[in-house]
Amino acid sequence: MAIADFPGRSRLDACPGALQTHAAADGGLARVRVPGGRLTPFCLRELAEAASSYGSGVIELTSRANVQVRGLGPSDGPSDGTSDGAGNGFATRMAAAGLLPSATHERVRNVLASPLSGLDGAGVADVTPLVDELDRRLCARPALAALPGRFMFALDDGRGDVAGLGADAAVLPTGVDEAALLVAGVDTGIRVPLGEAVTALLAAADAFLAEQAAQGVTAWRISELRDGAARVTARVRAALVPRAGVPASSAADDGPSRYGTAGPGPGTGSGPGGGPVGTGSEPGTGTGPEIGPVRAEPVTLGPVGVFPSRDGTRVALGVAVPLGRLTAAQAEALADAAVGGEIRLTPWRGAVLPGLPPDEVAATAARLTAAGLVADPASPWIGVTACAGRPGCAKSLADVRADAALVVARAGGAVAGGAPGTGTLPVHWAGCGRRCGRPRGRVADVVATGDGYRVELDGTGLTCAGIEETAAALAAARGDL
Structure with missing residues (x-):
């Protein structure tokens, strides 16, 4: 569907x-x-x-x-x-x-933030102060207690690490005092001063609830609404533009204003590993030319190691x-x-x-x-995830965590013996076809079948009868970058 x-x-x-x-x-x-x-x-x-x-x-x-x-x-x-x-x-x-801190809002305090923000100089702006502001203002709004427990906010510092992780409402700095608003992973074209980023996020949450009521559906995410991103964006723009004293009709026509819109054309940033997403700036400088739409791709590996x-x-x-x-x-x-x-x-x-x-x-x-x-970014544990598996989940066909640990231990022993590394491709072990907890992006799936596992990557797969065969298939998949 x-x-x-x-x-x-x-x-x-x-x-x-x-x-x-x-x-x-x-x-x-x-x-x-x-x-x-x-x-x-x-x-x-x-x-x-x-x-x-x-x-x-x-x-x-x-x-x-x-x-x-x-x-x-x-x-x-x-x-x-x-x-x-x-x-x-x-x-x-x-x-x-x-x-x-809030019994009424405890399930809606889902806020991602760039973990290295303000620590390594790689972001455009330090968003850590905005985390506390968002949490405080979210909990102070009784109406927002109605948000589903799966609704998620994200505060990306400009490096593009969390903006692509599926947040319903995200902000990503595009300059020292400007941020882009993303809704359901889509750049809305709305630009706000960084000091108003939380206001924009809360406006998106309000807009989701209003659109949900207007459509008469029980949706958990903006992406589940009919034309959700577009309709929520329209509501947010209508809510934000009057705050800037700009007629609602002029925000899209007159270009960037205090609550402005991005111009046409692709973003110039290279994303993770290549500077802040969607900016023409050097990391940490917060300077750069006017940009087009922000594109945030999912980052599949987290920060491991030393960051000065x-x-x-x-x-x-x-x-x-x-x-x-x-x-x-x-x-x-x-x-x-x-x-x-x-x-x-x-x-x-x-x-x-x-x-x-x-x-x-x-x-x-x-x-x-x-x-x-694990403090070594070359460890075979890097990028390995799993669902609860047995015995925690009644639907699981295997103890996937134990099997994953066994395969990782064998891979580590092989590397210590001089074999090549396991590669950096993320791997997700799942006890059934639901694949709970699967990361976004390109991932090798190891799915329990009852008799073994099926290793899948990029739409193709291999059914394996036992753990040895599974380990070999997985090693081949992780090396296929």
Whole structure:
């Protein structure tokens, strides 16, 4: 069915939170929103202790830089969405830690932000202050509590790392004091001062709810509405232009204004690895010529390794968390290492530690590696993801996490023995055809069949009878770049 013909969801959004949990095969599942992925060491320790006290003892990182805990008992989180969470020990612990600032808005605080923003000088503008502003203003708007739990915002600092990850509403700086508004991944042509970026994002959220009501459908994302991007954009433009004192008819006709539109023609930026997306500027300068439409492609690999600040006085260390599963001991190691006072979770199921002294980063990386985290960008773990699999999901046909770990361990041993590396192509292991948690972009899929796996890439696939055959097929796929 084409998106344009989408008739609406047949059920209400049941996306879990800390108060409204999901009944999984291995117990209750609670999800805690972490806007911008930003945690203090104290909050990370509280999460780890709560996971151990009420759940499986493992913190799972999500593709939205949020966290979730599985294995909650019946008294630790209502699973039907009808309770206000009274008696929910896990949620009470989260609220006490400051991780649940709004009971009414807890599921709608889905905010991605560039994890290295303000740290390495590669972005056009530092968007980290906008994360707090967006969270505060979002929670202060009672009407926006009606947003679905899957609706997502993104604050990209201009490097193009999160703007292409499927946000419903995203801003991406195109200059030192200008940002493009993207709706459902489409450049709206609307340009706003960076200081008004949050206003534009909230206008997009308002427009989604208004258009959803006008169409009389239950949609979870802007892309599910009929002509969603175009209709939401029209509503946003109508809402924003009067704020600038410009007649609504002139914004598209007279070119860029305070709330302007992009001119015709392609963007000039080269995207990840080649400067800020959609700008003609040098990284971090915020200068450049007038541009055309912004194009944001999905970035499939997160920051792993050492990232010096522009002046060299501090460095950020990026680590990957194998399969996004953070044990209590690993969480403690990350909290201990966060001498800069912050941990930034990434949508690639990793973490960034800002503000480390350059002469200490090697020792910090060694300690985190010893704890089971990945600080080497050449590790075979890089780019490997998996769904919950057995026993957490009743629909899964295999314990995909165990099988993925086995294949990665074998690949690591082979590389240590002198074999070629595994390549950088992302791999997603899935227990069934739904492929939950699959990253955006070009990915090698390893899908359980019941008797083995099917390895698929670019529309072709190979059915494998066992793990050895699967590993060989996957190695061939990852080398096919």
